Amino acid sequence: xxxxxPRSVVATEVVGPYTLLRVERGSIDPGRPxxxxxxxxxxxxxxRPMSLALAPPRELAFLIDPIGQGTRALCTLEAxxxxxxxGPLGNGFDLEVERPLLVGGGIGVAPLPxxxxxxxxxxxxxxxxxxxxxxxxxxxxxxxxxxxxxxxxEAMHGGHDVLACGPEPMLEAVRRLTLHAQLAWEAPxxxxxxxxxxxxxxxxxxxxxxxxEGPVLAAA
Ligand SMILES: Cc1cc2nc3c(=O)[nH]c(=O)nc-3n(C[C@H](O)[C@H](O)[C@H](O)COP(=O)(O)OP(=O)(O)OC[C@H]3O[C@@H](n4cnc5c(N)ncnc54)[C@H](O)[C@@H]3O)c2cc1C
Ligand code: FES
Numbered sequence: 001x002x003x004x005x006p007r008s009v010v011a012t013e014v015v016g017p018y019t020l021l022r023v024e025r026g027s028i029d030p031g032r033p034x035x036x037x038x039x040x041x042x043x044x045x046x047x048r049p050m051s052l053a054l055a056p057p058r059e060l061a062f063l064i065d066p067i068g069q070g071t072r073a074l075c076t077l078e079a080x081x082x083x084x085x086x087g088p089l090g091n092g093f094d095l096e097v098e099r100p101l102l103v104g105g106g107i108g109v110a111p112l113p114x115x116x117x118x119x120x121x122x123x124x125x126x127x128x129x130x131x132x133x134x135x136x137x138x139x140x141x142x143x144x145x146x147x148x149x150x151x152x153x154e155a156m157h158g159g160h161d162v163l164a165c166g167p168e169p170m171l172e173a174v175r176r177l178t179l180h181a182q183l184a185w186e187a188p189x190x191x192x193x194x195x196x197x198x199x200x201x202x203x204x205x206x207x208x209x210x211x212x213e214g215p216v217l218a219a220a
Contacts, residue, residue: 002193004040004047004086009077010059016135018107019075020053021062023083030055031088032095033115034165034184034216037062038192040084041073047086048074049189049211051111051165053139060085063136065107089192093182093216095119097161102126102140103152103174105166106133111184113139115163123160127152127170153177162219174219181219185210 005028013020021039030052038047039062048070054061066075077083093115102124104112109126116124124143127150128134137143146155153173156162164174165184174181187199187210199210203217 002086002089004038004084006082007060007085009079009081009083011079012075012077015063015139016132017065018133018136019064019066020139021064021074021077022056023060023062023085025055025058025060028060028085029088030060030114032092033118034092034111034163034182035088035090036192036211036215037085037087037089038189039074040086041070041077042081042083044070044073046070046190047084047192049089049186049192050074051184051215052088052114053110054113054117063107063110063113063139086192090211090215091213091217093163093184097163099160101157101160101162102143103156103162103164103166103170104140105152105170107136108164108166108170108184109136109140111165116140116142123157125152125155125157127155127166179220182216183219184216185214 010022040047050062053063066072100122105127121141137145162181171183190196190198194212200207
């Protein structure tokens with residue numbers, strides 16, 4: 001039975017415009033790459049879903065883009081602050097792939113460092129708006145970086161099993177190129193475990209909760 005665990009912040013690091021939030025792991029299972037955790041920042045009513053970016057010994061690390069009140073609150077945490085952690089949640093990437101290629105766009109690179117580690121450092125293509133955002137590529141070994149106006153889909157090589165995370169238009173473009181892809185989608189989430197239907201999306205005419213059926217779904 002999953003429950004929210006209070007944990008201490010170990011450290012925070014600035015990575016371009018993003019913050020790498022490192023939290024003590026304790027007995028929490030880091031889960032599979034692509035799974036996510038609900039992080040509850042002090043003073044915020046609702047937790048926010050975050051992919052696990054790295055699982056260093058005794059830690060869980062999250063790469064966070066401060067786009068709103070919740071993410072900004074998470075990025076201002078300091079070593080020693082307490083935070084509520086629930087997870088791992090959802091379905092992660094299937095790691096049984098022969099020729100993996102990691103594809104990420106913007107903050108969508110967040111789950112790729114852990115995914116790369118678990119797959120033994122496969123090639124990656126990462127797209128960013130600016131070279132400042134592209135500092136996050138340092139977390140992903142063997143990455144080719146493209147900056148706008150070039151898109152990641154222009155740098156994708158054929159014949160790979162694509163594992164992708166990024167903004168919806170990027171995922172749609174990847175899907176048009178290859179149906180042999182696993183795509184990590186996003187939707188606003190309030191609970192993270194199937195209770196609120198806040199993350200329901202229509203797939204093949206059926207409403208599915210992305211926090212339970214996803215966030216990683218087969219492109220086909
Ligand atoms: C499974 C999953 C994993 C995620 N992993 C990461 C991660 O590793 N790092 C990271 O920085 N972010 C991640 N996100 C996105 C992150 O959860 C949202 O950016 C965050 O909840 C926004 O909260 P806020 O209070 O800062 O912004 P809000 O004030 O709630 O929102 C700011 C703006 O962003 C929009 N928005 C909020 N949440 C989402 C969403 N999920 N999808 C699309 N638009 C949204 C709102 O409509 C609004 O326009 C993930 C989301 C999901 C569903
Ligand atoms: S976030 Fe509540 S059902 Fe998915």
